[in-house]
Amino acid sequence: MSAVFEQIFQVGFLAAIIRIATPLAFATLGEMFSERAGVLNLGIEGIMLLAAMAGFTAASLSGSLWLGVLVAVLVGAAMGALHGLFTVVLGLSQHVCGIGVTLFCSGLAYFLYRLIFGQQSVPPSIKGFQPAPIPLLSEIPILGPAVFNQFTLVYLAIIAVPFAAFVLYRTPWGLSVRMVGENPRAADSAGVSVIATRFQAVILGGALMGLAGAFLTMAQFNAFTFGVVSGRGWVAIALVVFGRWDPWRSAGAALLFAFVDALQLRMQASGLGHIPYEAFLMLPFIFTIVAMAFISRNAVAPSALLKPFRREER
């Protein structure tokens, strides 16, 4: 047993957890902002894919990775705006629109990728982001190489969590987001523009989903494949619920999922254990579904989630 533990819990393992958690953290924070404002965004799976494709394309054509990240973020924000236009401005059904956005975005991503890169037996790759060790901090035993010898985008994710918590809980805009998600009628009476606030939150959410997509194709895999997102958007939907719509808990949930995923990869690679790896991949979804049964009684979900707001209707 101890040999198993030694093989699994190495510095590389900790570093892998952080790397796997990074895109999930971005995506989860993005979905969380959207849902806190009262808008479920099931477009996340497609938005991540389209942003991943757009960022990869921009980076491989221009040679600049950061331009690729910028493009991915802008595409994510634009698709967030699309979802916001339908669900917030026009007040259409959020879940059906989300599925529509996912179908549209993933179709567009595949279409444009095939158009630009053609059909190749080996998918074209780029030289992605390289680890940027932070002086001194990366010297700390175990923690240093695992956490502080990472991609710049990983540091960005680590900063993004407290920043998101600060924005949500300590700024006037964050207060507005929480108000329009809990009680839009009251927010409206208090002079907060429900439509504008929700629209902004969905766009910010889309931008973060774009960042998640950028990480996948420019740091994690350095290529775009049709399965590059492969359900990570749905994982983020689960993590938001599991993290009870809170930035810290959501990030914690992302780390927990990443731990399970990294463990699963290790066990596959080392041939240890006879549990099918799919059992691990299924876990977060099962946990979340079970957790939802307990959570719903405490009513921690934003009260106005899934409810469109129309001022004239009472």
Next chain:
Amino acid sequence: MFRLEARSSTPAWFNLALPLLAIAVALVLCSGLIAVAGAGVIEAYGVMLSASLGDSYAITETLVRAAPMIFTGLAVAIAFRAKFWNIGAEGQLLAGAVASCAVGAIPMPGPLAMLLMVLAGAVAGALIALVPATLRVQFKVDDVVSSLLLNSVIYYALMALIEGPWKDTFSGYPISPPIEDSANFPVLIEGTRLHIGVVVALIAAPVCWFLIARTTLGFRIRVTGENAEAARYGGINTQRVLLSTALLSGALAGLAGVGEVGGVHFQVMSDISPGYGYSGIVVAMLARLNPLGVVPAAIFLAAVMTGAEAMSRATGVPAFLSEVIQGTALLAMLVALLFTAYRIRRVGAPA
């Protein structure tokens, strides 16, 4: 000045006009992508049309493609009628496929095998759909998210099967063993893939329509969806209605999987469904949740899918255009539905 004004009823011709409008808008918007790909728009859509509906063989292929989407479309339409937000047709389809494949692999007389495959697939799909419905009734869990997340659970369960106990030991490919030859659904026209499951799908639509429009259960489903409070006041047990709806909806989605195993693939693999469960949502919305409308809507999507492949070969426009058309059609349909709730009225100084 123009303003939106709520309207209480919609003319009947809207049921036909709105989907046609949405499809037209989607095709016009997507013609931009064809142009970007450097092909002629008329030519590309022409190839698409002739390859999907141009001759009798093409029509049979389109119908084979449409069958699973008729089932998932019916599953979604009936669920949404009761406001049971079943986004899980994809997982229910996969569960139906796995169950029918397991049964079909057991040697037994053909007709018995097919009957049991249908039963197993329907039960598997129904049980999966029962999970989000029960969670909603018992614990007030949001059915949108729970039914969506179940799709991933079922998908990984299927993967675990075909990479584990069902793995093809000879080739090492992650595909299940084939079902018995005797369990293969009969082909109706020699030289085509038109199997009996397609006919079952085409019959299922009017049956579902009758169920929704003319039976007591259908009435309860509609009332529960339109006004749950009034339904309860009228003595309808809305929780039971939700559970019945889920069973029905899941069984229909499961049948989509049965047809794919029994009539098309004869085994289970990871990509047995290219998202037919999600396409079912597009189909149901285009059909305005009317089971009879599901058939033409599913045939439209199937024609786009089969047509896109031929278009890709002929013009070089990537076949993924069909997915973009699906997404665009769904979004356009949702916007078009605004016309059912609102009318645009000219307001301003009285003349």
